[in-house]
Amino acid sequence: MNLRYSEDEEAFRRDLRAWLAGVLPTLPPVPAKDDWEGRRAFDLAWQARLYEAGYAGIDWPVDAGGRGASPTEQMIFLEETESAHAPYVGVNFVGLLHAGPTIAAMGDPGQRTRYLPAILRGEEVWCQGFSEPGAGSDLASLATTAVRDGDEYVVNGQKIWTSHAQVADRCELLVRTDPVAPKHRGITWLILDMKTPGITVRPLKTIGGSSEFSEVFLDDVRVPVANRVGDENDGWRVAMVTFSFERGTAFISDLVRSRELVASLAAIAHRGDIRRGIPSAWADSATRQELGRLAAELDGLWALTCRNVSQAARQGVPGIGGSVFKLAYSQARQAMGDLAMKILGRAGMSFGEIESLGNAEQVEGYVYGISMGIAAGTSQIQRNIIAERVLGLPKEPAWTSN
Amino acid sequence: MDFELSADEVALAEATRSFCEGRFPMKTVRELIDEGGVRRELWKELAGTGVFGMCLAESEGGAGLAMTEAVLVFEELGRALVPGPLVASHLAAGRLSGVAEGDRVVGMVELTRTPVLVEHPTALDALLAFNARGEVVEVAAAAIPREQLPQPFDPLTPVALAGHGMGGRVVFRGREAQAFVRRATALLGAFAVGIAARTVEMGVAYAQQRYQFDRPIGSFQAVKHLLADAATRTEVARAAVHAAGVTLDDAEAGILPVALAERAVTAGKLLACDAAVANARTCLQVHGGMGFTWEVDVHLYLKRALVLASQFGTAKELSERMAGYVH
Known part of the structure; x- marks a missing residue:
């Protein structure tokens, strides 16, 4: 085992740094959090820049228009872009990380030609219609129906937690096409054009005060059968194929950002208020030690990332590391948020920046940490996965009403 | 970058694991409770696998390995709960004679941490002490405390309370x-x-x-x-x-x-x-x-x-x- 980058990897890093140094100063100002049209335009413009420079779809296979980079190069890409404070993937998230790779792997040639280039070039935004009010952790129990009517499906139901729905052009949609079959075997994967009549998008306000995701209501929405990816009733497998693209890189930008946040938190902790004779939080050994413990945890998580990425590079299939990482990282982020709020005290009482105290990003980090333990598989679901699939413990007996 | 274990590293870890399963099953480990934590023949066998000398150059009788490999070996020793001053003897190998070969058992103690308790006191041939000046010294043989406290917290880590005169020849400095x-x-x-x-x-x-x-x-x-x-x-x-x-x-x-x-x-x-x-x-x-x-x-x-x-x-x-x- 080693942690040394090869000559090629170092060259890749150097080129990327040089490109970032040139392009970042030319970007327009970042739009406000709730300016969704502005965010769409900003994120798509960034994607177009990445495309021109050959960095679009960095992990996508070359035959799908991607760069086909190795997991290690992808890791370097994410590390460098985050360190340089380049824009985050933003509204391109679902297209680049989920719907696109799924179509690349499971779509027919027509679908690949029609949808993939638009994602890579920053022309179309995708959202994800998987979760429903009644299908969260138990996703396969989803109830949105699609009934065949000639060469169309007629879709009725409701989706929730649909990020970027209000600015999306397309939606990767899971629907139930066989109400009688066992729940995993009656699901179909559809491409939904968000301009189709019968779609109502209602943004949901989060505890952070912004509208990061929406509810999507589907009333007699007609989807061409040609928009089906994979076979009818085989949608669960199509959706799960995406997980096999995971290369241990999912939280790299996030982790880089977390390390910065801990450093900023330490800087905040160092400030006391001399005028009022208030000592700095840093003077308190318990606070220092909590912060140091957190730094160690993030270092450990970075090492685990290197391991997971190396495993993906060697085996080409994801290891078992994903759930372990997600659980440990969610817990670290929550500990970080708790500590931040303790150190901030009254300065934590505003989402907005107070006198350049640096409180805003910490308060936002606190709220984000809470979401980490819920989104993309709650910490409880991750523990079940680790216990059952990694440790081999027996499943809990099925619940019965008597 | 490749942070997965190489084939050689996997083989090293597996060899250590199977050695421990064969020679240090829990039954044996428990027997060592009454033997001060170290049995000479077993210690010698441990040395034979290279646990102590592995990081020495081949010219010095070692395997020319480094900490990358040593952490894998010690992880396996931990799994098997092998008792004795393993880390100290590994670090003393090459510096004190007979250690790499398993002929001499070397312990270590931090004088900066009180009460100063020396582990495996009856088993030691030599004792390294980390002192307040940041040096590692070899404690004079006569000064090594030998009287085990009657109820060690860990039965496999008997301890003796150190007295005065724990100075000695400097082995590592700076x-x-x-x-x-x-x-x-x-x-x-x-x-x-x-x-x-x-x-x-x-x-x-x-x-x-x-x-x-x-x-x-x-x-x-x-x-x-x-x-x-x-x-x-x-x-x-x-x-x-x-x-x-x-x-x-x-x-x-x-x-x-x-x-x-x-x-x-x-x-x-x-x-x-x-x-x-x-x-x-x-x-x-x-x-x-x-x-x-x-x-x-x-x-x-x-x-x-x-x-x-x-x-x-x-x-x-x-x-x-x-x-x-x-x-």
């Missing part, structure tokens, strides 16, 4: 002494990773076999979540300790600054000892009443984990050091 401490920290962490990993396995095995309410207790989420958390702690700590080994070697080769190695071993031992103690506690809890008995092995793992956590940086000290790196 940068060499600092390197000694970094390596000791990394290897103690590696041993702790082994404990963390093994106690998860023991807990899982028991949770599968123990039935209550007509089902294996491992089917209850209340139990499986405890074990999932323990497994997660192990994976993070193991990655951190392996990174510490690799980073120490890169710093030694001048590729990375020493400060990075310092940070890596600090994080590694902190996470590993926390994981070892917490996982042993989890394992004990999963075992229920049986876990509280002397005859079940869990307490031996828990106690050793606490021994490791008490030396070359406690959790408090290591956390403070990490905080210093952040700001």
Whole structure:
């Protein structure tokens, strides 16, 4: 085992740094959090820049228009872009990380030609219609129906937690096409054009005060059968194929950002208020030690990332590391948020920046940490996965009403 | 970058594991309780596998390996809970005669940590002491305390209270002494990773076999979540300790600054000892009443984990050091 980058990897890093140094100063100002049209335009413009420079779809296979980079190069890409404070993937998230790779792997040639280039070039935004009010952790129990009517499906139901729905052009949609079959075997994967009549998008306000995701209501929405990816009733497998693209890189930008946040938190902790004779939080050994413990945890998580990425590079299939990482990282982020709020005290009482105290990003980090333990598989679901699939413990007996 | 174990590294770890399974089964380890923690023939066999001399150059009778490999070996020793002053003898090999070959057993003690307790006092041929000047000295033979305290917390780590006159010939000073401490920290962490990993396995095995309410207790989420958390702690700590080994070697080769190695071993031992103690506690809890008995092995793992956590940086000290790196 080693942690040394090869000559090629170092060259890749150097080129990327040089490109970032040139392009970042030319970007327009970042739009406000709730300016969704502005965010769409900003994120798509960034994607177009990445495309021109050959960095679009960095992990996508070359035959799908991607760069086909190795997991290690992808890791370097994410590390460098985050360190340089380049824009985050933003509204391109679902297209680049989920719907696109799924179509690349499971779509027919027509679908690949029609949808993939638009994602890579920053022309179309995708959202994800998987979760429903009644299908969260138990996703396969989803109830949105699609009934065949000639060469169309007629879709009725409701989706929730649909990020970027209000600015999306397309939606990767899971629907139930066989109400009688066992729940995993009656699901179909559809491409939904968000301009189709019968779609109502209602943004949901989060505890952070912004509208990061929406509810999507589907009333007699007609989807061409040609928009089906994979076979009818085989949608669960199509959706799960995406997980096999995971290369241990999912939280790299996030982790880089977390390390910065801990450093900023330490800087905040160092400030006391001399005028009022208030000592700095840093003077308190318990606070220092909590912060140091957190730094160690993030270092450990970075090492685990290197391991997971190396495993993906060697085996080409994801290891078992994903759930372990997600659980440990969610817990670290929550500990970080708790500590931040303790150190901030009254300065934590505003989402907005107070006198350049640096409180805003910490308060936002606190709220984000809470979401980490819920989104993309709650910490409880991750523990079940680790216990059952990694440790081999027996499943809990099925619940019965008597 | 390739942070997966190479084929050679896997083979080294597996060879160490099968040696320990053959020569240090729990039955044997328990017998060592009454032998001061060390049995000479077994110690000699351990030396034969290269545990002590592996990092020496081939010209000095070693295997020319480095900390990258040493952490893997010590992780396996930890899994098997092999007793004795393993880390000290590994670090003294090549500097004190007969150590690499297993003919002399060398211990180590921090004089800066009071009360000064010397481990395995009746087994030692020599004792290294880390003093307040930051040197590692060889304590005069006559000054090595030999009288074991009657009730050691860890039955496999008997201790004696040191008296005065613990000075002696300087063996490592300056940068060499600092390197000694970094390596000791990394290897103690590696041993702790082994404990963390093994106690998860023991807990899982028991949770599968123990039935209550007509089902294996491992089917209850209340139990499986405890074990999932323990497994997660192990994976993070193991990655951190392996990174510490690799980073120490890169710093030694001048590729990375020493400060990075310092940070890596600090994080590694902190996470590993926390994981070892917490996982042993989890394992004990999963075992229920049986876990509280002397005859079940869990307490031996828990106690050793606490021994490791008490030396070359406690959790408090290591956390403070990490905080210093952040700001």
